[in-house]
Amino acid sequence: MEKKKKNLTAYERGYSKILPCVFVIISLLIILLPLQTTVNSVRMVLSYIFIPQLRASHGVTQYLDGVNETVGNLLKVAEENAILKEEIAFLKIQTSKMESLEKENERLTSALALSKRENWRGVWAKVAYREPSRRGSVIIDKGTDDGVELRSPVIAIQNGSAGLAGNVVEVTPKTAKVLLLNDEDFSAAARVESKAVEGLISGDGNNGVNLKYLPLESAVEKGDKVYTSSSGALFPDGILIGEIRETGYESKRSYDTSLTSEIRPIIDVGSVKEVFVMPALKRGREGKDA
Amino acid sequence: MLKFLNVFLIFMVATILNWTAIELFAPLDINIGIMLIFSIIMAGVLSEGGGYCFAFMSGLFLDFFSATLFGGYALVFTLIMFIFYRIDDKIDFRDMGPQIVITAALNLLCVVLYGISGVIFTGGFLWQGLKSFIIGSLLTGLFMPFLYVFVTKYLLFKVFKENNENKTLF
Numbered sequence: 001m002e003k004k005k006k007n008l009t010a011y012e013r014g015y016s017k018i019l020p021c022v023f024v025i026i027s028l029l030i031i032l033l034p035l036q037t038t039v040n041s042v043r044m045v046l047s048y049i050f051i052p053q054l055r056a057s058h059g060v061t062q063y064l065d066g067v068n069e070t071v072g073n074l075l076k077v078a079e080e081n082a083i084l085k086e087e088i089a090f091l092k093i094q095t096s097k098m099e100s101l102e103k104e105n106e107r108l109t110s111a112l113a114l115s116k117r118e119n120w121r122g123v124w125a126k127v128a129y130r131e132p133s134r135r136g137s138v139i140i141d142k143g144t145d146d147g148v149e150l151r152s153p154v155i156a157i158q159n160g161s162a163g164l165a166g167n168v169v170e171v172t173p174k175t176a177k178v179l180l181l182n183d184e185d186f187s188a189a190a191r192v193e194s195k196a197v198e199g200l201i202s203g204d205g206n207n208g209v210n211l212k213y214l215p216l217e218s219a220v221e222k223g224d225k226v227y228t229s230s231s232g233a234l235f236p237d238g239i240l241i242g243e244i245r246e247t248g249y250e251s252k253r254s255y256d257t258s259l260t261s262e263i264r265p266i267i268d269v270g271s272v273k274e275v276f277v278m279p280a281l282k283r284g285r286e287g288k289d290a
Numbered sequence: 291m292l293k294f295l296n297v298f299l300i301f302m303v304a305t306i307l308n309w310t311a312i313e314l315f316a317p318l319d320i321n322i323g324i325m326l327i328f329s330i331i332m333a334g335v336l337s338e339g340g341g342y343c344f345a346f347m348s349g350l351f352l353d354f355f356s357a358t359l360f361g362g363y364a365l366v367f368t369l370i371m372f373i374f375y376r377i378d379d380k381i382d383f384r385d386m387g388p389q390i391v392i393t394a395a396l397n398l399l400c401v402v403l404y405g406i407s408g409v410i411f412t413g414g415f416l417w418q419g420l421k422s423f424i425i426g427s428l429l430t431g432l433f434m435p436f437l438y439v440f441v442t443k444y445l446l447f448k449v450f451k452e453n454n455e456n457k458t459l460f
Contacts, residue, residue, distance in 0.1 A: 016338040016375070023346045023368040030353075030361030031411050039360050046354050053302060057309030064314065 107274060110160050120155075122278040123147050128175065136183025136203060137166075140275060143174045149280040153228075153235045154178045156272045163240045163266035164188070164228055165275055176277070180269040181241070182207055189232025190241055192218065193225045201226070201241060201263065207270060209242060214259040220247050226263050233281060242266045296447040297332070297344065303445060304328035305351060307437075315429075321422045323397045323430040325352055329367055330393060330434070331441050333374055334383055345371040358416055359408055366403045370396055386435045394431025398423065 108124075125142035142148050148171055156165040166186060170177035179186050182203035190201045190211055197218040199211045211226060224244045230237035246262035308324040315322050325348040333341035349367030353360050374396065381388045401423050408416030418426070 027365035
């Protein structure tokens with residue numbers, strides 16, 4: 001609608017002055033004249049004429065009442081929906097926590113049973129931090145306050161089997177750093193169970209472990225189990241490391257003086273969550289009781 | 291003829307909305323001036339003669355359904371239109387602010403003038419109550435922008451929008 005521009009002619013100006021006066025006079029006449037009977041008759045007629053509008057307005061009112069109720073219900077539903085979504089999210093978190101706890105419980109139960117059976121002494125610790133850039137070490141949540149010492153052997157239990165995981169290389173009162181056996185800097189004396197030959201294990205920097213310096217005549221075979229040897233003075237004797245995956249005969253060169261075999265570790269150190277830290281070996285004492 | 295039909299249609303819609311407002315707000319003792327809103331809107335659309343006619347008919351319609359002073363609303367609406375046309379060229383009624391303020395003020399004036407006409411013609415002030423006077427006027431003002439958009443966008447025929455400059459009676 002445009003703003004009005006009043007360019008009225010003289011006729012229109014007069015007309016616009018007269019018109020309100022005419023309507024005022026008519027209004028006054030309606031008020032003053034005794035028209036009650038006529039008004040009542042007209043009112044009756046108008047009532048009939050306006051019945052459709054009355055019905056329509058009643059319909060509109062009912063519709064608006066319904067809208068009000070519907071909007072109210074929608075708001076209530078939206079509110080309930082938000083609450084339920086929050087509850088679902090909370091329950092999902094709880095379920096996830098419960099599943100995690102259940103798995104942890106299973107792991108710890110089997111680990112506890114195994115540690116009792118083997119009569120090990122030491123302390124259980126959780127992996128608190130794993131460096132994303134370096135896969136060969138982890139930080140555990142136990143330190144000197146809990147009896148963890150430098151060079152303490154660290155074992156882990158997976159699928160009901162206990163195996164060597166690494167050893168402590170740094171320790172603080174509350175935490176300790178464990179060098180895992182897949183690290184290139186890790187080394188330990190090891191023996192092949194059935195052949196009574198010894199070598200030195202060290203990590204290959206990935207997930208594998210090599211058993212080096214085996215005598216050429218050792219005749220190791222695939223599947224032979226490899227254990228720690230007490231001759232290294234770092235680990236107690238008899239902790240399972242893994243089994244021979246590749247004997248090394250295949251890649252042996254003519255000038256080699258020893259064999260290097262590949263070992264499949266019994267523990268997947270990349271997924272270790274809890275470890276058992278044994279006391280560091282000292283002269284005349286071992287972590288494993290006889 | 292088309293303009294007359296359009297005005298008649300708008301008047302019918304106004305009556306429906308007026309009764310709807312009565313049905314909704316009467317339990318709260320609040321009177322919304324729907325017919326006044328439509329009279330003001332149509333005063334902006336129609337020529338001065340048409341605006342007076344629409345306002346007078348709107349007032350008369352209210353008079354037929356009020357039991358107190360027959361002709362009172364017709365008189366008051368005519369006076370309100372007279373005032374509106376005096377201020378119409380000084381304000382831009384397309385803005386929401388002036389629409390709300392002017393309509394609320396005119397509704398207050400309407401209630402007062404109707405009360406005074408009651409004093410003159412019936413011997414008693416026709417008072418609707420303070421709540422209706424204040425809240426009713428405020429709500430009337432607030433309804434104005436919505437109804438203004440509703441009427442100008444959806445109810446007005448093209449013929450009004452095209453020939454706004456050359457107004458005839460309708």
